[in-house]
Every structure is written in C-alpha cells, then in structure tokens.
Amino acid sequence: MTSDGALYLQLAQTIANAIRAGTLAAGERVPSVREMARQEGVSLSTVIQAYRSLEDAHLIEARPRSGYFVSARPPGLPQPETSRPPAASMPVDVSSLTTQVMRLATDPRYISFGAACPSAELFSQDRVRRAVSRATQRNRQSLCNYPLGVGEESLRRAIARHGLRMGCQLDARDVVVTNGCIEAITLCLRAVTQPGDIVALESPTYFGFLTILESLHLRALEIPTHPRTGVSLDALQLALDTQPVKAVLIVPTLSNPMGATLSLDDRARLAAMMSRHNVPLIEDVLYNDLAEHDDMRRAVKSFDTTGHVMMCGSFSKTVAPGIRLGWVEAGRWGAKVAALKAATSGAQTAVLELAMADLLTQPGTEASYRQLRATVAVRVDDARGIIAQSFPPGTRVTDPPGGFILWVELPSDVDSFELFRRCLAECIVFAPGTMFSATDRYRHCIRLGVGGRWDNAQREALRRIGEIASEMARVKRPPALGGAVHRPELVD
Ligand SMILES: Cc1ncc(COP(=O)(O)O)c(C=O)c1O
Structure with a gap:
C-alpha cells in the first residue's frame, strides 16, 4: 500500500464522515474534482480515486455534465438499546x-x-514479508535456537512504546509476549480465578471470551451494555457490591460485537472501582488502534494507580494476524502470568517477535x-x-x-x-x-x-x-x- 493510497482513503473518509454527520446533505453537490484538489492540497488523481471509492460505497453519484452529488440515503436505522441480561451468573456452553x-x-x-x-x-503485506525476511537474515540461527523467557527484548520495548499511544507508561520488563490476545486473556483468567468463579463481562460479548470461560469452568455474569457508551458502570458497581465477582473482562474501545466505546470519565471511574473492590480488570485493547479519535485509544490502564488492570493486546487486527503475537502487562499479577505462560506454552517464535519489533518501530505503522x-x-x-x-x-x-x-x-x-x-x-x-x-x-x-x-x-x-x-x-x-x-x- 502506498502513502498516496492512504491519502485518497483519508479524503474519502473525511467526506463520508461529513455525509454521515449531515454536513453534506442528500442531493447536495460535492465540490468538483478540481475544487477539492485545490482545497485539500492533493493531486487530481487522489480526488478521483477518493470519489470513486465513495461512488462504490453508494455515498455519492456522478451526474452527467453536472458533477458529483450526495446520494439519497435511506433513512438512518436506530441503534439497538442497552442490553438487559439476567442478574444471575450462568455456566457457559457456546x-x-x-x-x-x-x-x-x-x-x-x-x-x-x-x-x-x-x-x-487490507494489511501492508509487503512490509510484513520484508520484515520477516530481514529478521530471518539478520538472525540466521534463531529458528534453530530454543527460545526461552517471556519475549524478545526489542519486541517488549516496542510494545511498551506502543503503550504510550494509549496513555500508558509500561515497563518493558513487565510485558509478556503471548500467542495472540486470546492466550493473554486466558493466562490472566487462570491467574486470578478458580473453576466455579464468576467473571463479569459485557453483554453481548465476544464469543472467544465465552469459550475461554467454558474451558476454565467459570461462570459468566453479563452486565447491561449500551451499543455506543459501553458497559453500564452502575450495573457493574451493583454486581461487585452484591456478588463474589473474581474478575471483570472488558473491551473498553470498540467492543466486539457492539463496537461500544467507554468515555474517558468512565475509564477513570472503572479503574478506581476495580482498585476499591480489589478485583482485577482484564482490559482487552486489541481494537484501540482502529478507533476514529485519539482519546478513544486511551486505555483504562492509564488511570490505574494500584496495578489492578491486566492489559492484553495483539497485532491480529492491525498488523498481521498470521504472525499470532499478542502481549500482556498484568499489573500486580505479572509474575504469576509470566510463570503460567512458561508452564503452558513456553516462548513464542523469536524470529517473528523480531520481525514484529521491526515493523512496530519503522515509519509507516501509523x-x-x-x-x-x-x-x-x-x-x-x-x-x-x-x-x-x-x-x-x-x-x-x-x-x-x-x-x-x-x-x-x-x-x-x-x-x-x-x-x-x-x-x-x-x-x-x-x-x-x-x-x-x-x-x-x-x-x-x-x-x-x-x-x-x-x-x-x-x-x-x-x-x-x-x-x-x-x-x-x-x-x-x-x-x-x-x-x-x-x-x-x-x-x-
Ligand atoms: C475482543 C477480541 N479479543 C481477542 C480476540 C482474539 O485475538 P487474537 O487473534 O490476537 O488472539 C478477538 C478476535 O476477534 C476479539 O474480537
């Protein structure tokens, strides 16, 4: 993917956002290719490409000899309402x-x-391929050396730097590299629960979480969740006050499946609530880099002053799913999670860790x-x-x-x-x-x-x-x- 390619998509997104917000209404004329190129300081071909992708998405249409117009949009559909799961915890069978x-x-x-x-x-496949082959050439023996420990130092440092984008000052020595985010979350749950314990999560929630709960014989306590503003902290507070919840598992940014995103105030409140109740929050930050605005990327972990947030991420949705690398910074349960990782699956493939470190530190990632x-x-x-x-x-x-x-x-x-x-x-x-x-x-x-x-x-x-x-x-x-x-x- 070229940077010019990125430019036309950014322009398309800006116009799509204006249409979505009603700034550009149905039937309204979109600036001509020339006007738009001048206004945005981009080339004519960039604007033409942007308009083509908007046409493909049926957001604008070309009218002969008149230019481009915003397409008539079907009336917007309402969003689902806050979910209303039962107040009792349930065994899982999905x-x-x-x-x-x-x-x-x-x-x-x-x-x-x-x-x-x-x-x-949709991924930068050439960048990924080049990084893997560079890592193999520079570390010729790494495929035949036994990897030990919690991850290559360069990758742990790159992940700590990545944490800065989410407002977190992570110490690279506390980062454990895992087999995707799913292993990070499994290790966290194993570190803080026993079979039969209750875990609170959003409702609806990512089915992968439910399959982990099922495999560990944990009970799911589903908490009402709004499709835009996320899990109800009042309902979570009530659950923590009245039930023996042993962990809370939440995706604060772009939850799966609703895409809900907690406000900054709620993130701060959630971090404080977890410390007050002395219950760990397993925070999944897998989708943070896909959020539209910077403040949505700020992690709950950045508000955590007591080490109650166990932060889990991976590069499966943003860099290269096939590399299968994730990570965890488990706060006060760090040593336990590191020991569980070693006992469960040993270390990851060193050459892929080096390639990922390279990818994360090169220009072009953002x-x-x-x-x-x-x-x-x-x-x-x-x-x-x-x-x-x-x-x-x-x-x-x-x-x-x-x-x-x-x-x-x-x-x-x-x-x-x-x-x-x-x-x-x-x-x-x-x-x-x-x-x-x-x-x-x-x-x-x-x-x-x-x-x-x-x-x-x-x-x-x-x-x-x-x-x-x-x-x-x-x-x-x-x-x-x-x-x-x-x-x-x-x-x-
Ligand atoms: C919220 C969430 N967490 C974790 C995962 C799995 O991540 P990984 O592939 O890195 O294990 C997914 C995959 O869809 C997900 O949606």
Whole structure:
C-alpha cells in the first residue's frame, strides 16, 4: 500500500464522515474534482480515486455534465438499546456452535460476514514479508535456537512504546509476549480465578471470551451494555457490591460485537472501582488502534494507580494476524502470568517477535493504521446503507466509531439461527446472536464482519440476508416455551 493510497482513503473518509454527520446533505453537490484538489492540497488523481471509492460505497453519484452529488440515503436505522441480561451468573456452553460457525466462516466457498478480521489485502503485506525476511537474515540461527523467557527484548520495548499511544507508561520488563490476545486473556483468567468463579463481562460479548470461560469452568455474569457508551458502570458497581465477582473482562474501545466505546470519565471511574473492590480488570485493547479519535485509544490502564488492570493486546487486527503475537502487562499479577505462560506454552517464535519489533518501530505503522481505518469506515457506511434498504422494518443496527463489525438487532420474531441456516443454503455466512451470550437473549441478533472482501458479490449477499430476514419477519413463529437456554446445533 502506498502513502498516496492512504491519502485518497483519508479524503474519502473525511467526506463520508461529513455525509454521515449531515454536513453534506442528500442531493447536495460535492465540490468538483478540481475544487477539492485545490482545497485539500492533493493531486487530481487522489480526488478521483477518493470519489470513486465513495461512488462504490453508494455515498455519492456522478451526474452527467453536472458533477458529483450526495446520494439519497435511506433513512438512518436506530441503534439497538442497552442490553438487559439476567442478574444471575450462568455456566457457559457456546463452544460447539462457535467452532462450527467459525469453520464455515473461513470456508472459501462461502461469502462470509462471519469473521471479525480484515482480509489479507487490507494489511501492508509487503512490509510484513520484508520484515520477516530481514529478521530471518539478520538472525540466521534463531529458528534453530530454543527460545526461552517471556519475549524478545526489542519486541517488549516496542510494545511498551506502543503503550504510550494509549496513555500508558509500561515497563518493558513487565510485558509478556503471548500467542495472540486470546492466550493473554486466558493466562490472566487462570491467574486470578478458580473453576466455579464468576467473571463479569459485557453483554453481548465476544464469543472467544465465552469459550475461554467454558474451558476454565467459570461462570459468566453479563452486565447491561449500551451499543455506543459501553458497559453500564452502575450495573457493574451493583454486581461487585452484591456478588463474589473474581474478575471483570472488558473491551473498553470498540467492543466486539457492539463496537461500544467507554468515555474517558468512565475509564477513570472503572479503574478506581476495580482498585476499591480489589478485583482485577482484564482490559482487552486489541481494537484501540482502529478507533476514529485519539482519546478513544486511551486505555483504562492509564488511570490505574494500584496495578489492578491486566492489559492484553495483539497485532491480529492491525498488523498481521498470521504472525499470532499478542502481549500482556498484568499489573500486580505479572509474575504469576509470566510463570503460567512458561508452564503452558513456553516462548513464542523469536524470529517473528523480531520481525514484529521491526515493523512496530519503522515509519509507516501509523500510516498503515490510518489507511485501514479509512478503508473499513467507508465499507461500514456502505453496509449500513444496504441494511437500511433491505432488512425488515424494525431492524436496528450499531454505528461504531471505527472497526469493521456491525451488530444487527432484527425484529424479535426473527430467529437468527434459522436465518443462518437459510443463508448457508445460499453459501452466505454470518455469526448468529446466540454465540455472543451465555443466555439465549440474542436469538434475534446477528453480527456482521465487513472487513473481508468487499465488492458487488458481498453487497448482493448482504441484501439477500435482508430479504430472507424480511420473509421470515412476515411469517411469525410461535412464542418460545419457558426460559431455558436452548443451544442450536448445526448438523453436517
Ligand atoms: C475482543 C477480541 N479479543 C481477542 C480476540 C482474539 O485475538 P487474537 O487473534 O490476537 O488472539 C478477538 C478476535 O476477534 C476479539 O474480537
């Protein structure tokens, strides 16, 4: 990806934001290519590319001999409301459904909205390849030396520097390198819980967290969460006051699946709450670099004065998922987490750690984040437009300030698992809502990842999901019996 490429996407994102905010209204003329180039101090070809990508996203349209105009947008859809999970903790049983859905979501025969990851072409693949080959050449023996310890020093230092972007003064010696963020979180949970303990988390939550809880025999206490402002701290406070919560696991920036982001005040309040209750907060900062604004990137950890925040991250969504590197700075549980890492999986592949350190410290990293943010922002707008046009009346959809995940709440009588089955028959995959809770609350919801390939086939497939959901909404299903959790199963 070139820096010029980044420029056209940034321009496209600025215009898309102006359209989204209503600064540029439907039917209004967009400045001509020449005017825009002069105004922004960029080349004509940069503006032409930006306008093309906005046309592809159906945000603007060219009218012969008149120029570009903002397309008529379907009326904006409302966002889902604050979730209302039960006040009791639950055992977790999601892994068999999750495994089956994720297998289909990565099957190349399907058009997939199932995965929450950008596809390979959205990463700076050449930079990554060059860094790996440089690291192999410079460290010729590293593949045949046994790696020991908690990570290469250069990578731990690069991660500590990366922490500064999130307002944190990390000491590189306290950073443990892991196999992705998922291992970092598993180690933290193992360090602070015993089987049967209660862990509080957002509702809905990332299904990967639920599968970890299930494997460690932990109980999930789901906390009401607003799609924009995140977990309710009043509800969390009540849970900490009344239940023996042993850990809190939260994604404060661009949570998965809702894209919720806590305000700075709430981050400070959360850090203080955890110290007061002497309960660890496992903070997942995986998506912080994808947030639209700098202050959304500031971690709860930056407000932690007592070491109660265990901060976990990785480079799976922003640099290179295939390198499988994550990290943790576990505060007062640092030594325990380091010992668990050594006992569980030893060290990571040194040459890949060196390559990642190289990538993080070279110029171009911030530009590659910006480019990724801009590309996916235009897509998210496009997808929201299609949902507004083709999903059944009563649908709600999130409007996340970054990232590539949409959470769609369908009318309550649409069973997302039945929708999932019917879409599978047409080779379309998404993640049904039941995967995101230990309860059966989100049976009428779906998660759509739009970070994969994005062209007319994907747009058509998204429209098709909406059409099938609309047919289903017209045929009402009988009311569910009782309140028992019933996990759907796929049959091969
Ligand atoms: C919130 C969250 N945390 C962790 C992960 C997994 O991260 P990694 O691939 O680095 O293990 C994901 C993947 O989707 C995620 O959404």
